[in-house]
Each structure stands twice: as C-alpha cells, then as structure tokens.
Amino acid sequence: MVQVWIFAIPNQLKMSTYKLIYFNGKGRAETARFMFAVAGQKYEDYRIPSDKWPEVKKTLLFGQVPALEVDGEQLTQSCAINRFLARKLNLYGDSDMEAAKIDQVCEALVDLGLVLRECLHETDETRKAALLKELLETKSKRHFASLVKLLELNNGGDGFFVGNRVSLADLDAATYFLDMVTRVPGLKLTEPKLLAHLERIKAIPALAEWLKNRPESPF
Numbered sequence: 001m002v003q004v005w006i007f008a009i010p011n012q013l014k015m016s017t018y019k020l021i022y023f024n025g026k027g028r029a030e031t032a033r034f035m036f037a038v039a040g041q042k043y044e045d046y047r048i049p050s051d052k053w054p055e056v057k058k059t060l061l062f063g064q065v066p067a068l069e070v071d072g073e074q075l076t077q078s079c080a081i082n083r084f085l086a087r088k089l090n091l092y093g094d095s096d097m098e099a100a101k102i103d104q105v106c107e108a109l110v111d112l113g114l115v116l117r118e119c120l121h122e123t124d125e126t127r128k129a130a131l132l133k134e135l136l137e138t139k140s141k142r143h144f145a146s147l148v149k150l151l152e153l154n155n156g157g158d159g160f161f162v163g164n165r166v167s168l169a170d171l172d173a174a175t176y177f178l179d180m181v182t183r184v185p186g187l188k189l190t191e192p193k194l195l196a197h198l199e200r201i202k203a204i205p206a207l208a209e210w211l212k213n214r215p216e217s218p219f
Contacts, residue, residue, distance in 0.1 A: 016070055016071050016088070017043075017044075017069075017070070017071055017072075018036070018041065018042075018043035018044065018068065018069070018070055019043065019044040019046055019068070019069040020032055020033065020036075020043055020044065020045055020046065020066065020067075020068055021046045021048065021056070021060070021065055021066060021067040021068070021069070022046070022047060022048070022065045022066045022067075023047060023048055023053075023065065024047040024048070024049075024215065024217045024218070025217045025218060025219040026175065026179040026217060026219060027066075027179075027219060028065075028066050028078040029065070029066040029078070030175040030179055031078070031082050031168070031171055031172045031175045032066065032068065032078075032081055032082060032085055033045065033210065033214070034171040034174060034175060034207060034210065035082070035085050035086065035089055035091055035168065035171055036085070036089075037206050037207050037209070037210035038089075038091070038166060038171065038204060038206050038207055039089035039090070039091065040206060041089055047215070047217075048065070060074070060076065061074055061076045062076050064076065066078050066081060067081075068081045068084070068085070070084075079106065079110070082106070082168055082172065083103075083106075083168070085168075086102070086167070086168035091166065091167050091168050091171070092167060092168060093162055093163055093167055094163060098162050098163050098167075101153075101154075101161075101162045101169070102161070102162050102167050102168050102169040104150065105147070105150050105161045105162065105169035105172070105173065106168065106169060106172050108143070108146050108147055108150060109147070109172055109173060109176050111143060111146075112140075112143040112144075112147070112176060113176065113180065115135055115139045115140070115143065116135070116180050116181070116183075116184055118131060119131045119132050119135050119184055120183060120184065132184070132185065132186070135184065135187065136186055136187060140187055144189070144191050144194065145191075147173065147191075147194060148191050148193055148194060151193055151194065151197060152193065157193045157197070158193075158196075159200075160197075160200075161173065161197075166201065166204060170197070170201050171201065171207075173194075173197070173198070173201075174198055174201045174202065174207075177189050177194065177198050178198070178202075178211075183219070
C-alpha cells in the first residue's frame with residue numbers, strides 16, 4: 001500500500017501578495033513604494049486611471065486611497081499601511097523601543113505634512129499668501145529643527161534616525177524631503193544634517209534604482 005503524506009504549509013512560510021492602490025502620484029503612497037524597493041519585495045503598483053476612479057472608489061473601505069491589499073484583504077490609512085509593511089519587511093527596528101522611536105519620527109513628519117498641505121491646498125489666494133509667509137518664516141524652521149533633534153539623538157545624527165540600519169523613519173523622511181517640501185514655492189531644505197541624511201538614504205542601491213526609474217507623475 002502506498003502511503004501519501006500531506007504536509008500543511010505553515011502560515012509564516014507562505015509568500016504574501018501585495019497590491020498598492022493609489023493615483024498616479026507619489027503623495028501618501030510613496031513611502032510604501034520606498035519600503036517595497038528597499039526590501040526587494042514584489043508588489044502590484046496599481047495607479048488608478050482617472051476614468052476608473054468612480055468604479056474603484058466603490059471597492060475601497062472608506063472610498064479613499066492609499067489602500068493596500070494583502071492576500072486579498074484590504075487595509076487603508078497610510079500610517080497603518082506603512083507600519084504594517086515596516087513590520088513585514090523588517091524595517092521597524094530591532095526592539096519595541098526602536099519601533100516607538102520610529103513612530104516618533106513618523107509622527108513628527110505628519111505634523112510637518114499638515115502645515116505643508118494646508119499651504120498647498122488653500123484656494124483663497126490672500127490666505128494662501130499668508131500661510132506661505134508663516135510657513136517660510138516660522139513653521140518650517142520649527143519642524144525641521146525638531147527633526148534635526150530626533151536625528152541627533154541617534155549617534156549624533158550621522159547615520160539613521162533609529163538604530164544602525166535603515167527603517168521606516170528614514171524612508172518616510174526621504175519622501176517628505178524629496179516629494180513634499182519641494183512642492184512648496186520658496187521652501188528649501190537647508191539643514192546640513194537633514195540634507196546629508198537624505199543623500200545617504202537616496203544612495204541605498206535599491207532605492208536609487210527606484211528613484212531613477214519610477215514613473216513620471218504630476219505630484
């Protein structure tokens with residue numbers, strides 16, 4: 001008699017499939033794309049055609065993007081997506097304390113993003129001019145100084161934001177400095193340690209390749 005042995009494959013050995021859903025833009029999806037690139041993880045980078053948006057919108061949990069499908073299950077909210085991927089792709093530090101410090105950097109970037117978006121999305125020209133003046137003269141300097149302080153907490157600021165290897169904190173910061181700060185008229189990143197950090201992250205071979213070949217997009 002021939003015996004047939006059937007072995008169950010442990011869940012942790014199964015290869016997950018990922019589908020990132022966003023517009024043809026960098027925006028709130030680019031940090032996830034940076035993580036996929038650095039980790040060498042294959043995924044579907046689905047960029048919604050404008051004529052398909054009403055149809056796709058109906059399939060999304062909150063009717064908004066970015067969204068991430070993992071083995072067919074949908075996640076939404078960019079911060080939740082980024083932290084999930086950071087854990088899955090080993091970009092979330094080496095301890096609970098390092099994970100918390102990574103969160104600390106990401107939340108500081110959220111604070112920066114709020115003032116940037118407020119200025120970028122304002123439609124009243126008079127108010128927009130006032131917001132831009134305040135951003136250039138005070139708010140941006142305060143937020144950049146906070147990020148310099150967080151960077152300096154780790155080995156004086158000459159390496160990564162947290163620990164001794166690249167993490168979500170570094171990649172999230174890179175997307176803000178490359179793709180958001182540069183959209184605000186007159187705003188420049190001039191802090192030497194932040195500029196040096198950005199160059200270090202851009203030089204990671206897998207990320208450099210992504211930056212060289214990523215699709216052209218309007219934002």
